[in-house]
Amino acid sequence: MAAAASVIGEFDLAVIGGGIVGLATATRMLATNPATRLVVLEAEDDVGQHQSGHNSGVLHSGVYYRPGSLKATTCRTGKAMMEAFCNEHGVATDICGKVIVATNGNELDSLKSIQQRAAANGVDCIELDSDGLRKLEPAVAGIAALHVPETGIVDYRQVCWAMKRLIERAGGRVLTGSRVDRIDPGDAGLRIGCGDHEIRAERMVNCGGLHSDRILRLAGGIPSAKIVPFRGEYYDLRPTSHHLCRNLIYPVPDPAFPFLGVHFTRMIGGGVECGPNAVLALGRGGYRWRDIRPFDLAETLLFPGFRKLAAQHWRMGIGEVWRSANKEAFVAALQKLIPTIRSADLQPGRSGVRAQAVSPDGKLIDDFLIEQTSHAIHVLNAPSPAATASLAIGQHVVDALGNIK
Numbered sequence: 351m352a353a354a355a356s357v358i359g360e361f362d363l364a365v366i367g368g369g370i371v372g373l374a375t376a377t378r379m380l381a382t383n384p385a386t387r388l389v390v391l392e393a394e395d396d397v398g399q400h401q402s403g404h405n406s407g408v409l410h411s412g413v414y415y416r417p418g419s420l421k422a423t424t425c426r427t428g429k430a431m432m433e434a435f436c437n438e439h440g441v442a443t444d445i446c447g448k449v450i451v452a453t454n455g456n457e458l459d460s461l462k463s464i465q466q467r468a469a470a471n472g473v474d475c476i477e478l479d480s481d482g483l484r485k486l487e488p489a490v491a492g493i494a495a496l497h498v499p500e501t502g503i504v505d506y507r508q509v510c511w512a513m514k515r516l517i518e519r520a521g522g523r524v525l526t527g528s529r530v531d532r533i534d535p536g537d538a539g540l541r542i543g544c545g546d547h548e549i550r551a552e553r554m555v556n557c558g559g560l561h562s563d564r565i566l567r568l569a570g571g572i573p574s575a576k577i578v579p580f581r582g583e584y585y586d587l588r589p590t591s592h593h594l595c596r597n598l599i600y601p602v603p604d605p606a607f608p609f610l611g612v613h614f615t616r617m618i619g620g621g622v623e624c625g626p627n628a629v630l631a632l633g634r635g636g637y638r639w640r641d642i643r644p645f646d647l648a649e650t651l652l653f654p655g656f657r658k659l660a661a662q663h664w665r666m667g668i669g670e671v672w673r674s675a676n677k678e679a680f681v682a683a684l685q686k687l688i689p690t691i692r693s694a695d696l697q698p699g700r701s702g703v704r705a706q707a708v709s710p711d712g713k714l715i716d717d718f719l720i721e722q723t724s725h726a727i728h729v730l731n732a733p734s735p736a737a738t739a740s741l742a743i744g745q746h747v748v749d750a751l752g753n754i755k
Contacts, residue, residue: 355548359523361387363751364542364551366530366565368392370402370506370737371729372557373513373524374744380520382748388522389549390514391542393529393561398510400559400635402737404702406615406623408598409433409443409502410735413450417470420718420746425735426472428742429500435741436504439512442618445502448598449483451492453686457602458494464602465496473498489594489688501598503618506737530558533568535724540569553754555747556728560634560705563730571723573730575707575715576653579634579646582626583674584699587614591695594688595622601687604666612673612683623699624684627673637701639674658712707731718743722754 363379365372368390376390394400409429415422436443452461468475476497478486483495514524525544532543539552558565563573587594599614615623630650633643650656660667673680681693707715707730718739719731727747736743 355543355546357550358547359389359549361389361549361551363388363553363555364540364549365390365555365557366542367557367559367562368394368397368510368514368524368526369400369557369559370398370510370513370740371559371732371743372555373397373510373517374740375555375557375747376517376522376744377513378741378744378748379751380517380522382745384520386522388517389551390517390522390524391528391530391544391549392524392526395526397514397524397526398507401702401705402510403507404700405506405734405737407503407505407618408615408738409445409504410738411468411473411498411501412471412735413464413468413473413475413496413498414603415467415471415735416717417467420720421716421735421739422471424718424739424742424746428735428739431741432504432509432738433502435512436509439516441504441508441512443502443504444618445500446597446616447486447497447499448501448600449478449487449490450496450498450600450602451483451490451687452494452602453492455493460602461494461496468496468498473500487596487599489690490599491687491689503598503616505618509737530565530568533565533570535570535726540725552725553751554726555751556726557732559732560703562705562728563707566721566723566728566730569723569726569728571721571728573728574721575709575719575730576655577634577705578650578653578656578659578708579631579636580628580704580706581631581636581701582628582704583701584623584625585680585696586699587622587624588695588697589621591691592622594691594695599687612680614684614687624696625680625699626702627670627680628704629670629674630667631703634705635703637703653708655708655710655712659708659714662712704733705731706733720747720750722750725754727751727754
Protein backbone atom coordinates (compact mmCIF):
# COMPACT_ATOMS: atom_id res chain seq x y z
CA MET A 351 0.00 0.00 0.00
CA ALA A 352 1.34 3.43 -0.94
CA ALA A 353 2.25 5.73 1.92
CA ALA A 354 -0.14 8.58 2.58
CA ALA A 355 0.99 11.94 1.28
CA SER A 356 2.34 14.30 3.91
CA VAL A 357 0.37 17.51 4.39
CA ILE A 358 2.77 20.46 4.22
CA GLY A 359 0.33 23.26 4.86
CA GLU A 360 -3.21 24.58 5.00
CA PHE A 361 -4.04 27.70 3.03
CA ASP A 362 -6.89 30.01 2.18
CA LEU A 363 -5.83 30.07 -1.47
CA ALA A 364 -3.64 27.92 -3.67
CA VAL A 365 -2.53 29.28 -7.05
CA ILE A 366 -1.40 26.61 -9.48
CA GLY A 367 1.17 27.98 -11.91
CA GLY A 368 4.15 30.25 -11.31
CA GLY A 369 3.90 32.07 -14.61
CA ILE A 370 3.13 35.76 -14.72
CA VAL A 371 -0.67 35.38 -14.54
CA GLY A 372 -0.46 33.09 -11.51
CA LEU A 373 2.05 35.33 -9.75
CA ALA A 374 0.04 38.45 -10.58
CA THR A 375 -3.09 36.83 -9.16
CA ALA A 376 -1.22 36.02 -5.97
CA THR A 377 0.15 39.55 -5.63
CA ARG A 378 -3.30 41.07 -6.17
CA MET A 379 -4.84 38.73 -3.59
CA LEU A 380 -2.25 39.70 -1.00
CA ALA A 381 -2.64 43.38 -1.86
CA THR A 382 -6.43 43.14 -1.50
CA ASN A 383 -6.48 40.74 1.47
CA PRO A 384 -3.08 40.86 3.23
CA ALA A 385 -4.02 38.22 5.81
CA THR A 386 -4.64 35.55 3.16
CA ARG A 387 -2.71 32.33 3.73
CA LEU A 388 -1.51 31.80 0.17
CA VAL A 389 0.68 29.36 -1.72
CA VAL A 390 1.82 29.28 -5.36
CA LEU A 391 2.59 25.82 -6.74
CA GLU A 392 4.99 25.75 -9.70
CA ALA A 393 6.06 22.55 -11.44
CA GLU A 394 9.41 23.89 -12.67
CA ASP A 395 12.46 24.79 -10.59
CA ASP A 396 11.86 28.53 -11.02
CA VAL A 397 9.01 30.85 -11.89
CA GLY A 398 8.35 32.26 -15.36
CA GLN A 399 9.88 29.31 -17.21
CA HIS A 400 7.40 28.93 -20.06
CA GLN A 401 5.25 31.55 -21.84
CA SER A 402 6.17 34.26 -19.33
CA GLY A 403 9.88 33.90 -20.02
CA HIS A 404 9.73 33.09 -23.74
CA ASN A 405 7.70 35.94 -25.20
CA SER A 406 8.68 39.11 -27.05
CA GLY A 407 8.63 41.27 -23.94
CA VAL A 408 6.15 43.77 -25.38
CA LEU A 409 4.00 46.07 -23.25
CA HIS A 410 0.95 45.99 -25.50
CA SER A 411 -1.29 49.04 -25.79
CA GLY A 412 -4.53 47.29 -26.80
CA VAL A 413 -4.93 48.22 -30.45
CA TYR A 414 -6.02 44.84 -31.81
CA TYR A 415 -8.66 43.58 -29.42
CA ARG A 416 -12.43 43.62 -29.82
CA PRO A 417 -13.79 46.57 -27.81
CA GLY A 418 -15.47 45.37 -24.64
CA SER A 419 -13.67 42.01 -24.67
CA LEU A 420 -11.76 40.84 -21.62
CA LYS A 421 -8.55 41.22 -23.62
CA ALA A 422 -9.31 44.85 -24.44
CA THR A 423 -10.33 45.92 -20.95
CA THR A 424 -7.61 44.09 -19.04
CA CYS A 425 -4.89 45.10 -21.50
CA ARG A 426 -5.60 48.80 -21.04
CA THR A 427 -5.90 48.59 -17.26
CA GLY A 428 -3.13 46.02 -16.94
CA LYS A 429 -0.61 48.03 -18.93
CA ALA A 430 -0.94 50.96 -16.53
CA MET A 431 -0.70 48.59 -13.56
CA MET A 432 2.35 46.86 -15.06
CA GLU A 433 4.17 50.13 -15.69
CA ALA A 434 3.49 51.24 -12.11
CA PHE A 435 4.64 47.85 -10.78
CA CYS A 436 7.88 47.96 -12.77
CA ASN A 437 8.57 51.52 -11.66
CA GLU A 438 8.00 50.61 -8.00
CA HIS A 439 10.10 47.45 -8.09
CA GLY A 440 12.99 48.56 -10.26
CA VAL A 441 12.19 46.58 -13.42
CA ALA A 442 13.32 48.45 -16.53
CA THR A 443 10.77 49.45 -19.16
CA ASP A 444 11.00 51.50 -22.34
CA ILE A 445 7.92 53.09 -23.91
CA CYS A 446 9.48 53.09 -27.37
CA GLY A 447 6.43 52.88 -29.63
CA LYS A 448 5.69 50.63 -32.58
CA VAL A 449 4.51 50.83 -36.16
CA ILE A 450 1.92 48.57 -37.82
CA VAL A 451 2.73 48.51 -41.51
CA ALA A 452 0.56 47.96 -44.57
CA THR A 453 2.78 46.77 -47.41
CA ASN A 454 0.10 46.69 -50.14
CA GLY A 455 -3.32 48.09 -50.93
CA ASN A 456 -5.12 44.91 -49.85
CA GLU A 457 -4.10 45.62 -46.23
CA LEU A 458 -5.40 49.17 -46.03
CA ASP A 459 -8.93 48.21 -44.97
CA SER A 460 -7.56 45.98 -42.21
CA LEU A 461 -5.23 48.77 -41.07
CA LYS A 462 -8.24 51.10 -40.90
CA SER A 463 -10.13 48.52 -38.83
CA ILE A 464 -7.22 48.33 -36.40
CA GLN A 465 -7.25 52.11 -36.09
CA GLN A 466 -10.98 52.04 -35.33
CA ARG A 467 -10.54 49.37 -32.68
CA ALA A 468 -7.67 51.29 -31.16
CA ALA A 469 -9.80 54.43 -30.93
CA ALA A 470 -12.65 52.46 -29.33
CA ASN A 471 -10.18 51.06 -26.79
CA GLY A 472 -8.78 54.50 -25.96
CA VAL A 473 -5.44 54.05 -27.73
CA ASP A 474 -4.02 56.99 -29.63
CA CYS A 475 -2.56 56.11 -33.03
CA ILE A 476 -0.94 58.35 -35.60
CA GLU A 477 -1.58 57.72 -39.29
CA LEU A 478 1.58 57.66 -41.38
CA ASP A 479 2.20 57.72 -45.10
CA SER A 480 5.28 56.07 -46.53
CA ASP A 481 7.45 59.14 -45.90
CA GLY A 482 6.30 59.41 -42.29
CA LEU A 483 6.97 55.71 -41.78
CA ARG A 484 10.54 56.00 -43.05
CA LYS A 485 11.26 58.85 -40.64
CA LEU A 486 10.57 56.42 -37.79
CA GLU A 487 11.89 53.22 -39.39
CA PRO A 488 14.10 54.06 -42.40
CA ALA A 489 14.58 50.45 -43.48
CA VAL A 490 10.87 49.59 -43.60
CA ALA A 491 8.91 49.50 -46.86
CA GLY A 492 5.21 50.24 -46.55
CA ILE A 493 2.54 52.33 -48.22
CA ALA A 494 0.90 53.33 -44.92
CA ALA A 495 1.26 52.64 -41.21
CA LEU A 496 -0.08 53.33 -37.77
CA HIS A 497 2.32 54.64 -35.16
CA VAL A 498 1.41 53.56 -31.62
CA PRO A 499 3.61 55.69 -29.36
CA GLU A 500 2.59 54.14 -26.04
CA THR A 501 3.66 50.55 -26.82
CA GLY A 502 6.72 49.53 -24.81
CA ILE A 503 9.11 46.72 -23.92
CA VAL A 504 10.05 44.96 -20.68
CA ASP A 505 11.64 41.70 -19.50
CA TYR A 506 8.74 39.67 -18.11
CA ARG A 507 11.02 37.15 -16.47
CA GLN A 508 12.37 40.00 -14.34
CA VAL A 509 8.76 40.91 -13.56
CA CYS A 510 8.08 37.32 -12.44
CA TRP A 511 11.06 37.36 -10.10
CA ALA A 512 9.96 40.68 -8.64
CA MET A 513 6.46 39.29 -8.06
CA LYS A 514 7.87 36.19 -6.37
CA ARG A 515 9.89 38.35 -3.98
CA LEU A 516 6.83 40.48 -3.23
CA ILE A 517 4.67 37.43 -2.50
CA GLU A 518 7.24 36.00 -0.12
CA ARG A 519 7.75 39.32 1.67
CA ALA A 520 4.00 39.54 2.14
CA GLY A 521 3.96 36.14 3.86
CA GLY A 522 2.94 33.95 0.92
CA ARG A 523 4.80 30.85 -0.16
CA VAL A 524 6.09 29.95 -3.63
CA LEU A 525 6.81 26.23 -3.88
CA THR A 526 8.79 25.36 -7.02
CA GLY A 527 9.30 21.77 -8.15
CA SER A 528 5.68 21.10 -7.15
CA ARG A 529 3.86 19.52 -10.07
CA VAL A 530 0.18 19.04 -9.27
CA ASP A 531 -0.98 15.50 -10.07
CA ARG A 532 -4.24 15.19 -8.14
CA ILE A 533 -6.98 17.43 -6.82
CA ASP A 534 -9.70 16.23 -4.49
CA PRO A 535 -12.54 18.72 -4.01
CA GLY A 536 -14.56 18.44 -0.82
CA ASP A 537 -17.23 20.37 1.02
CA ALA A 538 -14.68 22.51 2.88
CA GLY A 539 -12.13 23.00 0.10
CA LEU A 540 -9.57 21.04 -1.87
CA ARG A 541 -6.72 18.63 -1.27
CA ILE A 542 -4.04 19.25 -3.88
CA GLY A 543 -1.37 16.61 -4.34
CA CYS A 544 2.17 17.10 -5.65
CA GLY A 545 3.89 13.73 -5.62
CA ASP A 546 4.46 12.57 -2.03
CA HIS A 547 3.07 15.72 -0.42
CA GLU A 548 -0.14 17.67 -0.53
CA ILE A 549 -1.57 20.97 0.57
CA ARG A 550 -5.08 21.82 1.65
CA ALA A 551 -6.79 24.97 0.49
CA GLU A 552 -10.20 26.53 0.82
CA ARG A 553 -10.03 27.86 -2.74
CA MET A 554 -7.85 27.44 -5.79
CA VAL A 555 -6.90 29.38 -8.91
CA ASN A 556 -5.64 27.41 -11.90
CA CYS A 557 -3.12 29.38 -13.96
CA GLY A 558 -1.48 26.26 -15.34
CA GLY A 559 -0.90 27.59 -18.85
CA LEU A 560 0.02 24.65 -21.08
CA HIS A 561 -1.66 22.26 -18.62
CA SER A 562 -4.61 24.40 -17.55
CA ASP A 563 -7.23 22.17 -19.21
CA ARG A 564 -5.77 19.08 -17.53
CA ILE A 565 -5.77 20.78 -14.14
CA LEU A 566 -9.42 21.72 -14.67
CA ARG A 567 -10.19 18.06 -15.29
CA LEU A 568 -8.27 17.05 -12.15
CA ALA A 569 -10.54 19.42 -10.26
CA GLY A 570 -13.61 17.59 -11.55
CA GLY A 571 -14.59 19.90 -14.39
CA ILE A 572 -15.01 19.47 -18.13
CA PRO A 573 -13.14 22.21 -20.02
CA SER A 574 -14.98 23.89 -22.86
CA ALA A 575 -11.77 23.94 -24.92
CA LYS A 576 -8.52 21.99 -25.19
CA ILE A 577 -5.01 23.41 -25.06
CA VAL A 578 -3.14 22.92 -28.33
CA PRO A 579 0.54 23.96 -28.13
CA PHE A 580 1.98 26.12 -30.91
CA ARG A 581 5.70 26.83 -31.08
CA GLY A 582 6.95 30.23 -32.17
CA GLU A 583 10.54 30.35 -33.45
CA TYR A 584 12.69 33.47 -33.60
CA TYR A 585 15.82 34.69 -35.29
CA ASP A 586 18.00 37.44 -33.84
CA LEU A 587 19.45 40.29 -35.86
CA ARG A 588 23.22 40.19 -35.74
CA PRO A 589 24.68 43.22 -33.94
CA THR A 590 25.94 44.69 -37.23
CA SER A 591 22.32 44.74 -38.49
CA HIS A 592 20.58 46.29 -35.45
CA HIS A 593 20.24 49.55 -37.37
CA LEU A 594 17.56 47.92 -39.54
CA CYS A 595 15.07 48.09 -36.67
CA ARG A 596 14.88 51.05 -34.31
CA ASN A 597 11.98 49.88 -32.14
CA LEU A 598 8.98 47.60 -32.93
CA ILE A 599 7.78 46.80 -36.45
CA TYR A 600 4.59 44.78 -36.98
CA PRO A 601 2.69 43.67 -40.10
CA VAL A 602 -1.06 44.01 -40.49
CA PRO A 603 -2.27 40.72 -38.95
CA ASP A 604 -4.54 38.23 -40.67
CA PRO A 605 -7.96 38.80 -39.04
CA ALA A 606 -8.83 35.12 -39.44
CA PHE A 607 -5.86 33.94 -37.35
CA PRO A 608 -5.09 35.12 -33.78
CA PHE A 609 -1.34 35.44 -34.33
CA LEU A 610 0.29 38.77 -35.13
CA GLY A 611 2.62 37.53 -37.87
CA VAL A 612 6.40 37.79 -38.04
CA HIS A 613 7.60 41.10 -36.66
CA PHE A 614 10.71 42.88 -35.39
CA THR A 615 11.07 43.61 -31.69
CA ARG A 616 13.83 45.52 -29.96
CA MET A 617 14.52 43.84 -26.62
CA ILE A 618 14.88 45.67 -23.31
CA GLY A 619 18.22 43.95 -22.65
CA GLY A 620 19.62 44.72 -26.09
CA GLY A 621 19.28 43.05 -29.45
CA VAL A 622 16.41 42.63 -31.91
CA GLU A 623 14.24 39.55 -32.35
CA CYS A 624 12.58 38.62 -35.65
CA GLY A 625 9.57 36.32 -35.69
CA PRO A 626 7.80 34.25 -34.64
CA ASN A 627 6.28 31.76 -36.97
CA ALA A 628 3.58 29.45 -35.55
CA VAL A 629 3.94 25.68 -35.91
CA LEU A 630 2.30 22.87 -34.02
CA ALA A 631 4.53 21.88 -31.11
CA LEU A 632 4.95 18.12 -30.79
CA GLY A 633 4.46 18.31 -27.03
CA ARG A 634 3.26 20.79 -24.46
CA GLY A 635 6.90 21.56 -23.77
CA GLY A 636 8.00 21.15 -27.38
CA TYR A 637 10.49 23.98 -27.83
CA ARG A 638 12.31 22.12 -30.63
CA TRP A 639 11.24 19.73 -33.38
CA ARG A 640 12.98 16.89 -31.57
CA ASP A 641 11.01 17.54 -28.38
CA ILE A 642 8.32 14.93 -29.09
CA ARG A 643 5.95 13.89 -26.32
CA PRO A 644 3.87 11.03 -27.72
CA PHE A 645 0.97 11.36 -25.26
CA ASP A 646 0.64 15.11 -25.85
CA LEU A 647 0.88 14.71 -29.61
CA ALA A 648 -1.67 11.90 -29.73
CA GLU A 649 -4.06 13.92 -27.58
CA THR A 650 -3.79 16.85 -30.00
CA LEU A 651 -4.16 14.78 -33.16
CA LEU A 652 -7.14 12.84 -31.81
CA PHE A 653 -8.95 16.00 -30.71
CA PRO A 654 -11.76 16.74 -33.22
CA GLY A 655 -11.33 20.46 -32.72
CA PHE A 656 -7.72 20.33 -33.87
CA ARG A 657 -8.59 18.23 -36.92
CA LYS A 658 -11.26 20.76 -37.91
CA LEU A 659 -8.79 23.61 -37.35
CA ALA A 660 -6.16 21.86 -39.46
CA ALA A 661 -8.65 21.22 -42.27
CA GLN A 662 -9.52 24.91 -42.35
CA HIS A 663 -5.99 26.35 -42.14
CA TRP A 664 -3.82 23.63 -43.69
CA ARG A 665 -2.32 25.93 -46.32
CA MET A 666 -1.22 28.42 -43.69
CA GLY A 667 0.08 25.55 -41.55
CA ILE A 668 2.23 24.21 -44.36
CA GLY A 669 3.65 27.69 -44.92
CA GLU A 670 4.57 28.01 -41.26
CA VAL A 671 6.30 24.61 -41.26
CA TRP A 672 8.18 25.56 -44.43
CA ARG A 673 9.43 28.77 -42.79
CA SER A 674 10.56 26.68 -39.83
CA ALA A 675 12.52 24.30 -42.03
CA ASN A 676 13.84 26.83 -44.54
CA LYS A 677 15.67 29.95 -43.39
CA GLU A 678 15.32 31.62 -46.79
CA ALA A 679 11.54 31.29 -46.56
CA PHE A 680 11.66 32.94 -43.14
CA VAL A 681 13.83 35.71 -44.58
CA ALA A 682 11.34 36.20 -47.43
CA ALA A 683 8.56 36.79 -44.87
CA LEU A 684 10.71 39.37 -43.09
CA GLN A 685 11.56 41.08 -46.37
CA LYS A 686 7.92 42.11 -46.77
CA LEU A 687 8.65 44.63 -44.02
CA ILE A 688 12.39 45.23 -44.49
CA PRO A 689 13.33 44.44 -48.11
CA THR A 690 17.08 44.84 -47.56
CA ILE A 691 17.32 42.16 -44.91
CA ARG A 692 19.40 39.14 -45.89
CA SER A 693 20.00 35.68 -44.47
CA ALA A 694 23.44 36.79 -43.27
CA ASP A 695 21.77 39.39 -41.05
CA LEU A 696 20.10 36.68 -38.95
CA GLN A 697 21.30 34.19 -36.40
CA PRO A 698 19.22 31.49 -34.67
CA GLY A 699 17.26 32.75 -31.66
CA ARG A 700 15.05 31.23 -29.05
CA SER A 701 11.58 29.71 -29.25
CA GLY A 702 8.45 29.74 -27.15
CA VAL A 703 5.36 27.58 -26.84
CA ARG A 704 1.95 29.21 -26.78
CA ALA A 705 -0.89 27.52 -24.90
CA GLN A 706 -3.74 28.08 -27.35
CA ALA A 707 -7.24 26.99 -26.40
CA VAL A 708 -9.18 25.41 -29.27
CA SER A 709 -12.91 24.70 -29.14
CA PRO A 710 -14.39 21.33 -30.18
CA ASP A 711 -15.74 22.95 -33.36
CA GLY A 712 -12.21 23.95 -34.44
CA LYS A 713 -12.17 27.62 -33.49
CA LEU A 714 -9.11 29.26 -31.96
CA ILE A 715 -10.32 30.93 -28.77
CA ASP A 716 -9.35 34.56 -29.21
CA ASP A 717 -10.34 36.13 -25.90
CA PHE A 718 -9.16 35.18 -22.43
CA LEU A 719 -11.24 32.25 -21.15
CA ILE A 720 -11.99 31.81 -17.45
CA GLU A 721 -14.09 28.93 -16.07
CA GLN A 722 -15.19 27.71 -12.65
CA THR A 723 -15.49 24.46 -10.71
CA SER A 724 -16.21 23.80 -7.04
CA HIS A 725 -13.98 26.07 -4.93
CA ALA A 726 -11.87 26.97 -7.98
CA ILE A 727 -11.40 29.40 -10.85
CA HIS A 728 -9.53 28.31 -13.96
CA VAL A 729 -7.72 30.63 -16.38
CA LEU A 730 -8.05 28.35 -19.38
CA ASN A 731 -6.86 30.65 -22.18
CA ALA A 732 -4.38 33.46 -21.60
CA PRO A 733 -2.33 34.18 -24.74
CA SER A 734 -0.90 37.58 -25.66
CA PRO A 735 -1.44 40.19 -24.26
CA ALA A 736 -1.76 38.21 -21.01
CA ALA A 737 1.67 39.28 -19.72
CA THR A 738 0.81 42.96 -20.21
CA ALA A 739 -2.65 42.42 -18.72
CA SER A 740 -1.58 40.02 -15.96
CA LEU A 741 -2.18 42.29 -12.98
CA ALA A 742 -5.61 43.25 -14.29
CA ILE A 743 -6.42 39.59 -14.99
CA GLY A 744 -5.26 38.81 -11.47
CA GLN A 745 -7.57 41.44 -10.00
CA HIS A 746 -10.45 40.13 -12.15
CA VAL A 747 -9.85 36.64 -10.74
CA VAL A 748 -9.55 37.91 -7.16
CA ASP A 749 -12.87 39.71 -7.53
CA ALA A 750 -14.46 36.55 -8.93
CA LEU A 751 -13.15 34.43 -6.05
CA GLY A 752 -15.59 36.20 -3.75
CA ASN A 753 -18.48 34.59 -5.64
CA ILE A 754 -17.37 30.96 -5.83
CA LYS A 755 -18.65 28.17 -3.61
